[in-house]
Amino acid sequence: MWHLGVFLPRPTGGRPRQRPAAGLVAVLAAALLVAAGCGGDGQNSGDNRPSAEASSAADPLGPKAPAQGEPVRIGIISEGKNSFTDTTIELTVAKATAAWLNERGSGIGGRPIELVTCEPQGDPGLGTDCGNRMIEEDVAAVVIGHTAVVESVWLPLSEANIPVMSYTSSGEAVLRDSESTFGLTDPIFPVTDLPIQLAKDKGVDRVTAVVIDVPAALNVFADDTPYREAGIEFELVRVPPATADMTAQLRQVAADPGVVFVVGTDSFCIAAFNGLRAVGFDGQIAAISLCASDATRKAVPGDTLDGIVIAAQVPVGTDNPSTRLYEAVMRAYGADVDTASDDGMSMFASLAALQAAVKGVGGNITPSAIISTIKAMPEIELPGGGGITFRCNGKADPEHPALCVRGGLVATLDAKGNPAEYQVLGSSPIED
Template sequence: MLGPVAAAKGAPVRIGMISDGKTPVSDVSIQGRVADATVKWLNEHRSGIGGRPIELVKCDDLADPGKGADCANRMIEENVAAVVVGETSVPDSVWQPLHAAHLPVMLYGSGDAALLTDKESTFVLGDAIFPILGMPLQIARDKGVKKVTPIVIDVPAALGVWNLAPPLFEQAGVALDLVTIPPGTADMTPQMQRIASGGPTVVFIVGTDAFCITALNGLRAVGFTGQVSGFSTCISDATRKAVPGEALKGMIVSATAPVGTDNPSTRLYNAVATTYGKNIDTGDPNGMAMFSTVAGFQTALEGISGDITPATITATIKAMPEKDLPGAGGIGFRCNGKANPQLPAVCSRGALAATLDAKGHPISYRALGSEPIPN
């Protein structure tokens, strides 16, 4: 699965990597371990970038705006050629200094309007709209329900994209009842009771696994019987342990990758994680999202030659043809600004949707909204 040996040689190409790391309310430290493992694989089997080895410069922003800016400034001081960004609660603090320095930035996903509308040097691999807004709308249509109730963690990274929601929902004839809850809220029963007594609705949860655990248990406690769905970050081993099976069975989750099933994407990721990594839970979608981001960055730069600088990296990514995004279950990506002309930083269309069994594992995946990206 790792492919033939094709070792990178010569002077390294320094690439930055920023994510939240471990904070009091969330833990995405797996992303740093996955980034290290992915870089080792790319350097040994995919010739790095332009035949040269990748040298990773990592920084955890700890979900703190000041630390996020510090991480960004460190990347500039360390003369990295580009930055890949994982899960971060402070995307604007991270992105602004990097953008001002004209450093190319690649992320798996973002709801920040400034990032999504950047035409210059920002590349968002995942469809920023469909997995959050399009999927609950599609579920509501499929179920014949006329209302969607998003339960969203109250942080800027999660809330930004919902500013685009009202006209989309109005056009679809579906009511929108947005419920925002601060991170770290221990008891969501009052909010869940209001939802349960508010008539038929499709619930869509957006937050960390800890946030989703509290929301799911709250919905169960008040006897909510409608369709529950959520963003990919909801489901982890912690969720499966903390939420009873009857609350997970039939839940529909947007997926960054086909985690938990046997397919080419997961076989490759598992091979990389077990060969080059340590302490990597391959069932954690945050890990596979980082694999897709780092491997997708390298895939977008296949064929680059000559000087490898922020400018040549940006130009090469913009000129790439459409390719399969590593680890994404067949979703294609192309960063020419035409996947969504209103959001030129976005590089793909559609997303995977997974239906869970009583153990919280996917029964199956299906691609929704995925279409070729034009020239």
């Protein structure tokens, strides 16, 4: 099992290292989802807040510490169900998480959390309506789950200076907001930092990106500056979307093993993985999360799947402190929740992170009070994040001050194509 021991921290001073625009990464994700024919993974003062660290093995839920008094209204915006996606699990999980935090974590500022929900249905107009509704409902903060119209949702909230926390923040305007937006995952990590970190860790100086030949995907890799600055030779191999046999394109890769990074739909990834096997490639394979599907597990031999590294959102599918806490909360406060769903666990992490970040808030709990409390928080572990830490002082990534994290979570697949382990990659302390 390889060791994730080499980190590439962002510089603490001077010119930040160049990274592809976050907006391009969001466009890439949307384009690949359309190509795949789907829109989602389907898959007191708050001092008593529960966490993965504080929860005992005997009772991972933590001791009773009920919230009291007038509720604090928290908005939850999630896509809902339409012809492309179904994220309704996020609303179910949010309700269960709020119940847990109200009974075991003293809510927010000692007061119970009251949820206000809205579903934009992938419609920009409805997204704007959801943002405006949160303002009208006088919420103190908003958690945005998975939605294809995040910028439409976000804009009215940003203009009203309502704090927004999201696990899947993307879009250049959103990530550059230094006032009231807080992102819990780095959308750029899976396509740039991951292959660079793996190359460093494996002691190789070459990354080959095997990328589906569509403009949104290719644009992400148009600038090789991050690789050059890391001392990594970079090569882009463009392959048309419908290519079933990639041996011709991949034969040259086998001659110079390094890290091969695959970007495409699951059918594209299947052809790439099997093509690498056919040409005898024995280096490290990595890929985006869309590649780790049921179809991939059925179509790619186990000896190839074993050891592939996938960018991960949350640590579902393995036994670890994060999943034990999440599963315990859903058993106690939810009803028939599919705890293997990334969408569900990321909503749990987002709402629990908001509650953890405002430890110590009290008095009149206004949006401005929540913003100032979040910005002053110390670096702490992200609930449900598999070991990721977060701090929202704007210094995790100087180019994108809304980000609260450095690095990301990766999964190493076993011979059945399931995550054998999760590890944090590329993390470093976020300075004062």
